[in-house]
Amino acid sequence: MNKPALEIPVLDIPVHPETMDGRDPSLLRGDRVSGDRYYSREFMQKEWDHMWTKIWHVAGRLVDLQEPGDFVVHDFMNQSVMCVKQEDGSIRAFYNVCQHRALRLVDQSSSVNEFHCPYHGWVWGLDGALKSVHDPENFSQGNPCGKLTLKELRCDTWGGFVWYSFSDDSPGLMEYLHPMPEVYKNYPMDTAVRIFARKIRLNTNWKFASVNFSESYHTRTAHPQVPPWIDQDYWSARSEIWPNGHGRTVQPMRPSLRDRLPEGEPHPFDDILRQWDIDPDSYASFEEKAIKGWMDLKEAKRRLWKERGYVHYEHMNDEELTDSPHTVFFPNVTISFLPDNLIFFRTEPDPKDPTKCTFDLWCMAFPVEGQKEAHGIMTRDFYPVVECEEETVDFDGGRGVPEIIDAIVWQDMMLAEAQQNGWESMGFDDYYLADQEARVRYFHETLNDYLEGRKGGPAA
Ligand code: FES
Ligand SMILES: [Fe+2]
Incomplete structure (x- = not known):
């Protein structure tokens, strides 16, 4: 016809x-x-x-990040990323890996006051800073607290989703999505x-x-x-x-x-x-x-x-x-x-x-x-x-x-x-x-x- x-x-x-x-x-x-x-x-x-290391990924839904300490975990290929609601209301993304000896910190999305590594008990703050370790005096290179942080990724939000990118210098989320946020503003x-x-x-x-x-x-x-x-x-x-x-x-x-x-x-x-x-x-x-x-x-x-x-x-x-x-x-x-x-x-x-x-x-x-x-x-x-x-x-x-x-x-x-x-x-x-x-x-x-x-x- x-x-x-x-x-x-x-x-x-x-x-x-x-x-x-x-x-x-x-x-x-x-x-x-x-x-x-x-x-x-x-x-x-x-x-x-x-490509995957340059673009933005959806980690999860914003509605799951209401209170400080709420976090979503997103596993992609061999990487695992967690996006964490901060005390000031912002959201930050970190690789889900302990900086001591590389244990994965959390398995699935949940809510915590701080991240306790299940291996040697290092404690990481919601902001990724190392808060406490066992035997801090036993590190001849210096106490890791105040020194180490979780490795951070870029994080942003749009459309009710939280997004992150593995890249530090590729275009930002709004530029990457352009012009979708404008097209769907209604x-x-x-x-x-x-x-x-x-x-x-x-x-x-x-x-x-x-x-x-x-x-x-x-x-x-x-x-x-x-x-x-x-x-x-x-x-x-x-x-x-x-x-x-x-x-x-x-x-x-x-x-x-x-x-x-x-x-x-x-x-x-x-x-x-x-x-x-x-x-x-x-x-x-x-x-x-x-x-x-x-x-x-x-x-x-x-x-x-x-x-x-x-x-x-x-x-x-x-x-x-x-x-x-x-x-x-x-x-x-x-x-x-x-x-x-x-x-x-x-x-x-x-x-x-x-x-x-x-x-x-x-x-x-x-x-x-x-x-x-x-x-x-x-x-x-x-x-x-x-x-x-x-x-x-x-x-x-x-x-x-x-x-x-x-x-x-x-x-x-x-x-x-x-x-x-x-x-x-x-x-x-x-x-x-x-x-x-x-x-x-x-x-x-x-x-x-x-x-x-x-x-x-x-x-x-
Ligand atoms: S690997 Fe996390 S405390 Fe040792
Ligand atoms: Fe179809």
Whole structure:
């Protein structure tokens, strides 16, 4: 089917001045994407040397760092980092390693008054200073207290997350994220509550997710449940990229016109309309319901948000009220910004094996007055709107995470494990991409920019 002749309203949404068209292949160099990027240990080492040690990592959620002494531990490759709430309210990041004889200080996120090393009992303050040791007079080179501190890393916050970097001189967090904090200034991100969280061990390279989340060309095939409520036609969406490698697809949350459900089958969009007092039967045709209903929904939300307690709508624009900007923060964090939810997806490499990774799936919901439960969106069920702990599980061919079976992200994971083998095939040379997949190559080109020293260098 070609583009419909129907007139579709275009929203007057300001676009950030540095935005480039993510569907324009002429913006690409055309770097070849060979399969070894997905399985070679040499490539994995290059990623560590030139990319992972330069970028910013999400250590955890700000909500877990309320009181002095609260800390989150983040293990990445062979490193372990802890971000610690200080007495003055700031947050500092330290390598999770005792400066005496290298014992790991803490195993998991928790809260302490000071860090006691379990080996010889050295005591470290929240600020990383060494406070006491046994037999301080027995060090002929001098008492280590007042001398030694835990080794510190750069730490900053954005979006309700605490971030750190292994690099002392690469660009700061705001420069690295630019212009995402501006693009998403209307979302009160730090109010979102994490209602479902799993760290899932997958048999695939970490990059599958960043690439997969950079295009919607696969969705009609892989996720047949999506087109009835999020328009999957590429001509309806905006695909955007920015110089730092971040990119997003903004799709209207309305039925795709070419994915009409069989007559008589309940339509998910009808429920969305009814939720805002719009009668789905008041439209003369399916097309009118999809397009006019989508505009009516914006109007209804704008009129009713306050009395219904949707306080997170206060600053949202007409696009954000109903639509779905799905955003890849280079290299490995994706956030789906939905009107009532944030879904955080993050893959991280296995420390030893490039054909394995972990996938963090955090389903978050904006609290709505009077709503005790919210749908996880990537889950089958509803969950209480209270902060939850993250559990680590094996994907186990799809059986290990029963809560997400048949959900969008589960379908992606099934495909990712199946694709891993294909990367090693001698029958594969390079991608052959549709224009709407241009961001796929843009991702790899940004990665090459890091590996070849064009990005990640000292801040200007
Ligand atoms: S290794 Fe920590 S006190 Fe010895
Ligand atoms: Fe997908």
